[in-house]
Amino acid sequence: MPQLPPFAWILIVAALVVGILAGHFGWGSRWTRRMGRLHADYLAGLDYLISEQPDRALDSFLKLMDTNLDTLETHFALGSLYRRRGETERAIRVHRNLLSRNLAPEHREQALLALAQDYLRAGLLDRAEGLFQQVSDGTRLRGRALEALRGIYERQRDWVQALDAHRQLDGLGMAPPLSVAAHYLCELATYHLDRGDVDEARHLLRMARREAAPFPRAAVLRAQIAERAGQMDLAARLLTWALELAPKLLYDELAHLLRLAGEGGRERVLVELLRRAQLRAGGDFKGLVYAALALSPTDALGSLREPIELVVAREPTLLAIRQSAPxxxxxxFAAQVGAMLARAESYRCADCGFAARRFYWQCPGCHSWDGFEACAIIKLR
Ligand SMILES: [Zn+2]
Structure with a gap:
């Protein structure tokens, strides 16, 4: 949310307070009767705001607030505004103040959810988790609480709990795409693979493929398992298949595939990949040439010459580099471009713009899944 100038914030809070007063006391004769008592607190609150003492202002306003139906919404709006501004301590005060009142069950749930969101924003994950669990036991806000819990378990890398929340959301018809559940299963498979429990990893990968198929990430992991078992041909086939499904993996996995092919097979594998990429309509031909250049495979450079010249002719930056040193x-030339590519950021998140040299299934910036796209950009400077 963009930062509001201080005067705008003052106006918003002043408007909210006027709303509270109007809602609580009405604008008729009751309002005028009670203004005498209110006057001092209201003016004191506004004075604190204007003199930039927001905590004292909040004290004054909380004193004014009652929790009849008219003022509840104002309470929630004020708390939400504080949270959005990152003023989580004040948001927590507003929502705790609400919860200290005698609320109807639906309003209590709403206040618990809001307080949990404050804790989440403040980075107090344990407290947020406890409150979200409490809300998820109810029925009214169960989906929103489960979705928040799913996010917390992802951040804690607790994939078993994340999967459980996903399944419960699925029951409510509110789950994210099934590929997210498949990613959780792949995360778990990686965990077991790292500890040498290959059977459990295989079992989890089978489950992942039942959630989402075809699923290139599962194929990459199965290739790792095959490689550990010395089944190099199978590993190479699985990895090639994963790269066909998801050409964006090339920058990360091409070196692996060429290693599997061994000294004698590298050129053959590259030529075959290029041939198939050229047949496909998508834009992965350029990506493949870039990925190959970044690896600088001198033994396969002869086979790469024609594809590289094809890409150079279409890319103004590459053409400029070529022409600058005739x-x-x-x-x-290939070594120069390869070195530039090896230094370049190869991936960018389509959702938030986070750029990285390596591939992530989950964006480290915005935590979205499958948002990373290959985007090697050669910069002249
Ligand atoms: Zn992102």
């Missing part, structure tokens, strides 16, 4: 050999 005396350079093709090998020198």
């Amino acid at each position: 005396q350079a050999t093709f090998e020198q």
Whole structure:
């Protein structure tokens, strides 16, 4: 949320307070009768705001607030405004103040949810988790609480609980795509694989494929299992299949695939990948050439010459590099571009713009799944 200038904030809170007063006392004769008592607190609150003493202002306003139906919404709006501004301590005060009153069950749930959101925003995950669990036991706000819990378990990398929340959300028809559940299962499979429990990893990968198929991440992990078992051909086939499904993995996995192919097979594998990429309509041909250049496979450079020249002819930046040093050999040019690509950021999150040199299934910036796209950009400077 954009930062509001101080005067705008004062106006918003003043408007809210006027709303509270109007809602609570009405604008008729009751209002005028009670103004005498209210006058001092209201003016004191406004004075604190204007003199930038927001905590004293909040004290004054909380004193004014009662929790009849007219003022509840104002309470929630004020708390939400504080949270959005990042003033979580004040938001927590507002919502705790609400919860100290005698509320109807539905309003108590709403206040618990709001307080849990305050804790989450403040980074107090344990407290937020406890309150969200409490709300998820009810029926009215169960989906919103489960969705928040799913996010917390993801942040804690507690994939078993995240999967459980996903399944409960699925029961409510509110789950994210099934591929997210498949990612949780792949995270768990990786955990077991790292500890040498291959059977459990295989079992989890089978479950992942039942959630979402085809699922390239599961194929990459199955390739790892095959490689550990010495089944290099199977590993190479699985990895090739994963790269066909998700060409964006090329920057991360091409080196792995060429390693599996061994010294003698690298050129053959590259030529085959290029041939298939050229047949496909998508834009992965350029990505493949870039990924191959970044690896600088000198033994396969002969086979790469034609594809590289094709890409250079279409890319103004590459063409400029080529023309800036016409005396350079093709090998020198390829080495220069390869070094630039090896330094470049190769991936960017389509959701939030987070850029990275390596691939992430879950964006470290915005935590969305499958948002990373290949985007090697060669910069001249
Ligand atoms: Zn992102």
